[in-house]
Amino acid sequence: MYSKKWIKLLLHFALVISLSALLYSCGNDDNDEEPQDNAPKNSAVSVKLIHTNDHHSYLDSSAYDLTIDGVATRVQMGGFARLAEVIQEERTSNSIVVNSGELNGTLYFSMFKGEPDFKVFNELALDGYTLGNHEFDEGDEGLAKLIEIANFPILSSNITPKPESPLYRVKDKIKPYVIKEIDGQKIALLGILKVEKTKNSSMVSDNVEFTDEIDTAKKYVAELTAQGINKIILVSHLGYYNDLLLAKNVSGIDVIVGGDTHDLLGNPSQLAEVGLKQTYDNQTGPFEGYTHDGIKEEDLGSYPTTVSAPDGNPVHVVTAWCYARAVGILNVDFSADGIAQMAKGKLVIPVGGPYQQKDGSGTFVDVSETVKTALITAINKTSLLRTKEVNTTIENILKPYRDQITAAMSQVVGTVTTTLGYDRIPSAFTAGSTPTGSYAAQIVTDAFKQTNPAIDIAIQNAGGVRTTINQGTITMGDIIAVLPFSNTVAMINMKGSDIVQVLNEAAYYSLHSGSSGAFPYASGLRYDVNLSGAEGSVITNVEVQDRTAGTWSTIAANTVYTVATNSFTAQGKDNYLSFKRVRDADPSVYEDTSILYYIPLVQYFENLPGKILPALDTSTYCLKSVTN
CATH class of the missing domain: 3.90.780.10 (5'-Nucleotidase, C-terminal domain)
Structure with a gap:
């Protein structure tokens, strides 16, 4: 039987809730307590994470030497016009697309200060973009202008602009986290950056305040947990070792999608098949008061690299190389309790022509059409590579900028x-x-x-x-x-x-x-x-x-x-x-x-x-x- 209190409550909300929600509430027999309207009903869900990082304004593809069918072959690798094709192909209603930050490094940034980058990310409709240290290379004002362009969430939980900073005018667009809903489940995307490196290796002003990485992560995990959200993805710009360090010191985070240290993770045999190998030797120092002791005992180089949080639950750490060469694809199965019980995936590296191999003198030259056809077949049989044409929409965004670069820089x-x-x-x-x-x-x-x-x-x-x-x-x-x-x-x-x-x-x-x-x-x-x-x-x-x-x-x-x-x-x-x-x-x-x-x-x-x-x-x- 329903209590009088329950009936009154239903009548009170009848004008402001949908009929379907009302019927759901009435189905909870013998519940005499007031419902928790803001608490999500947690259940299992599968999520596909699609991620990039550290592109450093390498918006176009670039030549790269791979091994295809045992032969050294030069291809055009990556670039956002090809990455966009992979993202589009992989994207589903259960996917989350994020970027872990990092601008600056090519003429696109030198001349246009990140504008084409952010226009590309607008087209990709990112679910979250975490700020890195190089986002501040044009100072607070330069970053504020970029954030004004962005129609995707800007994530950073451990920076706070003061009123004196130009970033203050866009402070409401810099979010510590955003909530993504998939199959009725709320999944948090929390952003964070490395404090010391940003303060010492960028043009950020003294009018931006920073907070400790681990303390900040704990704070927002607690805040999200209090909202009943138990599936949390950290989109970090901390570096691979520091991602692992944070994972081992903060409970409640399920997946860390990282950036900053340009790491190439993956199955060694799959990488070797195309002439690549794991790289993670460019690590930044640990957070103040912490060490990297014990990190090298983990399963370094694996995609994902899985470590245990203080509560014993697994944390899966991934990153996707650098310079827009690859897209990371991580499939995660969350339990109703918010445990990432399964996480499997790999990098996808899109490539295209011209395809070149060495001639008798050792010079790379274009291959014949017959060899090209065989190469494309071999590439698409590999675990990591995919042949991709360029996405015309992304190309159209970049072309006016590329034309200006070509005209000005050919002297x-x-x-x-x-x-x-x-x-x-x-x-x-x-x-x-x-x-x-x-x-x-x-x-x-x-x-x-x-x-x-x-x-x-x-x-x-x-x-x-x-x-x-x-x-x-x-x-x-x-x-x-x-x-x-x-x-x-x-x-x-x-x-x-x-x-x-x-x-x-x-x-x-x-x-x-x-x-x-x-x-x-x-x-x-x-x-x-x-x-x-x-x-x-x-x-x-x-x-x-x-x-x-x-x-x-x-x-x-x-x-x-x-x-x-x-x-x-x-x-x-x-x-x-x-x-x-x-x-x-x-x-x-x-x-x-x-x-x-x-x-x-x-x-x-x-x-x-x-x-x-x-x-x-x-x-x-x-x-x-x-x-x-």
Whole structure:
């Protein structure tokens, strides 16, 4: 029998609830308590997660060498016009499509600041996009403009803009989480980013507040649980090891879809079949107060990588490589209790032509139509690869931007005689032998030094140089690809002791934080490097070159030198703390030239005899020796 209280309640809500909901409520016999209207009725559900990350504005496909039927084959891999075809093919009513963040890296960003990226994501109708550190590379205002473009949810639970930040005007569009409903089940998508890396390796202002990653995750898991939601997916920009670390320290999260560290996960034999292998060796440091102890004991490299939360429940961690090369597809079966009982999937790597293989001279050339047909058949039999044509809608979005890039960037600037690599951290070599490291970064610093005759020394973080300087002609587009950020050249007057300190701050940080891009290269300086040196002792025996005479001598601790660097490191980013300390102590010693930092490299080529860059002069290379 129904109680009087229950009948009154039904009558009270009769005008505001549907007939179907009313009948459902009446079916609960012997229930004399008031119903929990906001609590979902949890049941089992299957979900397909479709995810990308770390595309770094690689919106177009790019050439990549794979092994197809045992033969080295060059294909066009990825690009969002092909990824869109995979997403469209895989998408169902039970799917969730997310991106774990990361812009900047190509001319698309250098010239258009993320606008084409976000227009593509609008077309893909993402269910969630988590902010990464590079989303802040154009400062708070640049990101605010992008968020204004977005018609998809922007996720980040551990940032809060103050009223002074331009991001404050879009604060209501930055959500800690959103709720997706599938088959009547509420599934939470929670976003989070790495605090230290964002603060130190982006242009975010001091008017954005950050909160601890693990504490924030616990807070919002508790909030969601209180709402009766027991199926939670974390869309993170923390890095693979940190995803595993968080999973092992926070109960209530079922799946982590990650980004930041460009990891290639998957079945080793399936990867090897097409000439690939697992990679997860570019990890950032752990959260403050935590360590990565025990992480290497997990089943690293697997897709998904499954670890146990503190409550003993499984947490499945996935990520989908980088540079728009792949789409991750993870099928998850949730129990009514919110346990991800099964999680299986893999990467899908879309490829297309032209298809090339080596001729008798070892040069990649287009294959015949017969070989092409056989290649396409072989590709589509593999576990990971799919041949895909480009999505015309995405192509139409990108074409006007691509045309502008082509028109502006095809101008030849000069000629390079020998390819200059860009290995961020140098390997060991003895004095007088062939040096290692980033020759490309050295040339960039040489160019910086010529910006102004007052400059004694130039210093550049390795990560600010984004690609090799290849042998052959070099165009304006190539130069901007090498230096894609919107940095300017800055000048700071500082003592020799401060210069040695800033070199060591950056070098030690690059070796111990996982942010290898902090490693310093310089023009007008030479030094020895001890990769196992203590803090303050990685870089020793620093010499400085007299800018007039060209002679070298030990750097003088109390002599003031004029240093050129980029505006990013000049703010103390990438742990170049002494740049900021010296600048804050006396702002008059600092000058921002307002010269975009790729312009000196263009002028450097223009001033070379015949605009020809010779092989690196090892006598002036900044690294004298490197020991392990």
